[in-house]
Amino acid sequence: MESISQQNIFNNIVILVHFVLYVFVILSPFYVSNAFKSNYKNYISAFMISVVISWSIFGKCIVTLFEGSSRNGVINTFFYNILGLPISPIYEKIVDLLGGFLFVLVALYYCTHGRKILISIFYFFF
Numbered sequence: 001m002e003s004i005s006q007q008n009i010f011n012n013i014v015i016l017v018h019f020v021l022y023v024f025v026i027l028s029p030f031y032v033s034n035a036f037k038s039n040y041k042n043y044i045s046a047f048m049i050s051v052v053i054s055w056s057i058f059g060k061c062i063v064t065l066f067e068g069s070s071r072n073g074v075i076n077t078f079f080y081n082i083l084g085l086p087i088s089p090i091y092e093k094i095v096d097l098l099g100g101f102l103f104v105l106v107a108l109y110y111c112t113h114g115r116k117i118l119i120s121i122f123y124f125f126f
Contacts, residue, residue, distance in 0.1 A: 011081070012081060012082060014063070014066055015074070015077050015078055016078070018061075018063045018064070018074045019074050019075070019077075021076070022074050022099075022103075024104050025048070025106060026103065028044075029106060029109050029110075031124055037110070041111075041112060042110075042111045042112065045107055045112070048103065048106065048107035049107060049111070051103070052103070052104060055100065060073065064077065072093065072099040073092070073096040073099055073102070074099070075095050075096070075099050076092045076095055076096065
């Protein structure tokens, strides 16, 4: 049986990897080459649409369920568990909405055929 400290270390590693991947996806339009975008934009948008759908079904990202956190959103969990910065509940909601909005905007950036579907998911989500 694992000790509590080993479980916390594993959960913190999952939170850190989740946050880093989130930041890479959000900033990807700025550093990904045009050739990569033209070849893989449909796959990226399909992945991001499935994440947005999982948000609407589960209320948060599926990976957040494995983090062992009661907080919603990878950004809030990262700030609280990794950096040790408590955020007030009103700012948690603002950070969640802003993070979700940025994620949907990047999904719209990569999406070519399903813009109407993604926009309807966006309106349903918010």
